[in-house]
Amino acid sequence: MSSYADLLRTRGVARIIAAQLTARFPFGMLSLAFLLHIEHTWDSYGVAGLVLAALSIGQAIAGPLTSRLMGRLGIRPVIVVTMIVCALGIATIALVRLPVPAAMAVAFVAGLATPPVQPAVRTIYPKLVNSRQLTPLFSLDASAQEIIWVLGPVIATVAATQVSTVAGILLAVAFLVVGGTWFVASPEVGRVRIPRSRRKLGVVLKKPAVLLATIVGFLLIAACAAIEAGVVATFGEGGVEAGLVLAVFSIGSLVGGLSFGHRPIGPWALALRMGVVFVGTALAALWLNVWWIGALLFLAGVGIAPALAVMFAIVSSSVKFSDTAEAYGWVGTGQLIGAAVGSAVAGFLIDGVGPTGAFVAAAGIALIGFLVPALGRRWHPDLRGREAGPIPDTEPVTVTS
Incomplete structure (x- = not known):
């Protein structure tokens, strides 16, 4: 601390x-x-x-x-x-x-x-x-x-x-x-003045780390949205249990971020943090009891803020300073789309099979969120002993002789 x-x-x-x-x-x-x-x-x-x-x-x-x-x-x-x-x-x-x-x-x-x-x-x-x-x-x-x-x-x-x-x-x-x-x-x-980017819009997504962070951010937030829908469907919109469980979920993320967010970031960092989200979510789907769901979603939450911190760091270390704002904009867009997709998928499953369907969907999405950075770890920057700051912008300098 x-x-x-x-x-x-x-x-x-x-x-x-x-x-x-x-x-x-x-x-x-x-x-x-x-x-x-x-x-x-x-x-x-x-x-x-x-x-x-x-x-x-x-x-x-x-x-x-x-x-x-x-x-x-x-x-x-x-x-x-x-x-x-x-x-x-x-x-x-x-x-x-x-x-x-x-x-x-x-x-x-x-x-x-x-x-x-x-x-x-x-x-x-x-x-x-x-x-x-x-x-x-x-x-x-x-x-x-x-x-x-x-x-x-x-x-x-x-x-x-x-x-x-x-x-x-x-x-x-x-x-x-x-x-x-x-x-x-x-x-x-x-x-702070952000230099004007000389690249076309979207070219920054060709950076593997930016694309990785955008995809995994989409999956992480989609899983969270499905979890939220499942909790509300389980305990009801007006139920105090739903609010308490979701608060515990967020507190888990807060605790995780403060406890583990400062650890060195290696190639497995994002996969391991997403693995924690998957394990907690998958176990929560086994029993729709308020105490069980609360405890397991606290565990799932422990991986969320550390995963987001890794995404921010690998993006920052992989792009020029002039491209960082656009890169974070794409990551944010991926998360917004993830929230919409996760809510929609969970809603259909709740209507079809009940609240358990939302938790199963969240676990499935979180599993993909673990597999993507695990299989793509060669595109994940190894920041152990390295700076996480952006690449400086350079330009030709006129020299007079």
Whole structure:
């Protein structure tokens, strides 16, 4: 733990972590807040699903595009403009009763304008700390983001049920604006300029480590989404057990990230962490008892934040600094698509065979998530004794004689 204490004492690290978590916090609230508001407004979960799908599609498309724009226009202008557009779109859905197609269009635009805070901050990290501290910093970041998924749904539910569904959404907008403003006002953001990439959009995916992180991130988040659907189907949407089990799942990830995230990253690192997720999920599927599921999902969660930290580190070490934001944008897009696919697969299986089907699906996806990095370990950078920072950009220098 001393390595994390040293990190937080490093100038700017605690501030930038807190600011980016606040800016990203609304996205732990919005799914549930939109679900409650739209179901209340239209009396239809189907309409809520369509609006949320439009939001997710917009976010998935935006990932690499807005991240790449930061190299052309700068971090602050891109985040400020996208923050304003996203906040207006979300507020419109809360305050104006629109026809369903119009609500979907507004949600799509809001998703497309999701501020690229996550790619930005992971591009900034190598400029804040030395190479020895970078892997623990990625782990601390992956662990800290569990706060979003533990507290976000709780705050959204309390605001929506105790005040109004409109209040729940507007509270998310407030977090977005305050957190985004805090982030762009941070001096660390102003000190970093992302060089303009000379490559075409998508070329960064030819880097084996980036493609590996994108695929495994897709599988990891798909498994997590299937687990969440299975837990809700097992204990009911309003059951306190579902909330407690999902909280334990996230706490397991937090514990795992803080306990193991600082370990050296070898070629088997990602496969081993995904193996922990698979074992916990597979065992949880054997008995749908709250104590059994809670204990085994805690075990599964122990592998999540360390796996994410490995993905961030191998991406950072494999691309030029000018390509890091776009690379993280692709990884984020893979995770968003994974969340949609995992939820959809689990939903069909829940309807067909019951909640057990969702856990079996999650275990199957996690198994593939273990096999992919195990079989592709030769494309996994060995960072033991190596720097995890990005490759410096170089360009011709004119010499006068």
